[in-house]
Amino acid sequence: MAWNPREIKRKAEEDYEATWLETAKLLKRRGRFLRWPKGALRGKPHPICELIQRFRSILLSYGFEEVINPTIVPEGEVKRQYGPEAPIILDRVFYLAGLPRPDIGIKAELARKIRSEIVPGAGEELLEGLKAVFRAYKEGRVEADDLVEEMVRRLNIRPEQATAILALFPELTTLTPVPTRLTLRSHMTALWFPVLAALQDKKPLPIKLFSIGLKWRREQRLDETHLYDSHVASLVVMAEQISLEDGEELVKAILADLGFKEARFVVKEATSKYYAPGMEVEVFIRHGGSWVEVADIGLYSPVSLSNYYIRYPVFNAGFGVERIAM
Incomplete structure (x- = not known):
């Protein structure tokens, strides 16, 4: 069944995380809708x-x-x-360039937002755990593509909560590539x-x-x-x-x-x-x-x-x- 890309795009611009969660309902985990007969139709090579x-x-x-x-x-x-x-x-x-790994500090205002809006009821241990994850990321012990998964695992939060937390830090969204040799x-x-x-x-x-x-x-x-x-x-x-x-x-x-x-x-x-x-x-x-x-x-x-x-x-x-x- 086709969906409306314009409507999804509009909603995602308003609230990406909510739209990301909601649109998962458009997809099916179970059921057989296609068959894969081998040799019935030859594919087209480039x-x-x-x-x-x-x-x-x-x-x-x-x-x-x-x-x-x-x-x-x-x-x-x-x-x-x-x-x-x-x-x-x-x-x-x-030439190749890479994004530097910034020092990420958790200011009091951001800490309140995390504990009140993103992970309601979270205690001080979550913030300490977040600092530890950021430290490991800065030191290269956590790869960039593993950062969200590491936050989910260490902080016991959901993936959408992890990405919402990351979106609070301008240090991650305003990085400038550094050229290499x-x-x-x-x-x-x-x-x-x-x-x-x-x-x-x-x-x-x-x-x-x-x-x-x-x-x-x-x-x-x-x-x-x-x-x-x-x-x-x-x-x-x-x-x-x-x-x-x-x-x-x-x-x-x-x-x-x-x-x-x-x-x-x-x-x-x-x-x-x-x-x-x-x-x-x-x-x-x-x-x-x-x-x-x-x-x-x-x-x-x-x-x-x-x-x-x-x-x-x-x-x-x-x-x-x-x-x-x-």
Whole structure:
């Protein structure tokens, strides 16, 4: 049965807790209204996920090992890899921020309101218990998403009473995010350097790895080819000897397996500093009568590799999943 969202929204703006409790009656805990037959109707997969699965199958068939790289990158990693170019790269990244945990004091007026309106008849022990919870929260012994549950458990109150108490404290509602030196990855490359450094003496060469996941960029304009978040299929090969030609042949084979028989490789005029000079290449495929850029490949600079004490050449390729899916 449908409900009236406008009416619920209006009531919630007047009294959120009461509306939250009241509207629970619109939902059913028991009863069977749907059936879940398996195989009767096939679901619809997302085309990006289907393409990612094709990438995974292809790369696994070439003997690559799959890796899940972290999504959070310390700013210092970008500086180690890009050198003097780092400020330009960092201009495109999203920095992370966190809310500080404030010191929360219980003034006499708030104490009276808690004991008279929210938890009628509560004694001094409730206020002391609340102070203890706030102290544990400040010290990090209680996580933010556990705070209400902790109040319910320690103070023996209902969830709606706990949230009503929290709403009294402006220290919690007026917090300003504090920036950190952590970023969301804008290039999968940022994670390959520390990974390869950790593995170079633990695995036999060549080491062939791939990772498929999201990257985030603070684009100045958003359109079908410029997104805040998009997927990249990234691979690296570390070997005693490997040439750019070796890498190009691999990329040609992968694109052919994806159904693209024609590929063009164009050396970038301005090389990113984590690649060696003249060793960064843009990859284009023919589609609909035009050439579309779908990948960036190259050999890492020995300077950037040496910042991680990596002793061997590394080939890297990054395919734009959304670009190829288009």
